[in-house]
Amino acid sequence: MPTRGLKENNDFFSKVYEVTKRIPYGRITSYGAIARYLGSGRSARMVGWALNVSHSNRGFIPAHRVVNRNGLLSGKFHFGNSTTMEQLLENEGIIIENDRIINFEEKFWDPETELK
DNA sequence: ATTCTGACAGCAA
């Protein structure tokens, strides 16, 4: 059941959270990868928005494991301190240098192929 | 109602 459009957003947001929760410890993915998996590859920005308001959601949502397609920690300012996201990732074995994940491809987790 | 702004991504210069 491919959700082509984003007509029903509540549903879209929930799906973003579900996928994000399934990102394995020590692995990372991108906004675009999640958007594509959900059938709306051009709505990566909505994935970012969903994670932005994910704090209102119950449970643990590892939003720090989602970065942009270049491995850049584009959302680091949305965590308490500007270094929180970086620390969380480094604790999981992700190597970061200048807000950019060095071992991006090695740790990349694509829901399209891994969660299918 | 209209405009602006994004935790993005892809493509043209």
Next chain:
DNA sequence: TTTGCTGCCAGAA
């Protein structure tokens, strides 16, 4: 390689 524009679509002003 870097910069800028465009599509996307939900909120805020």
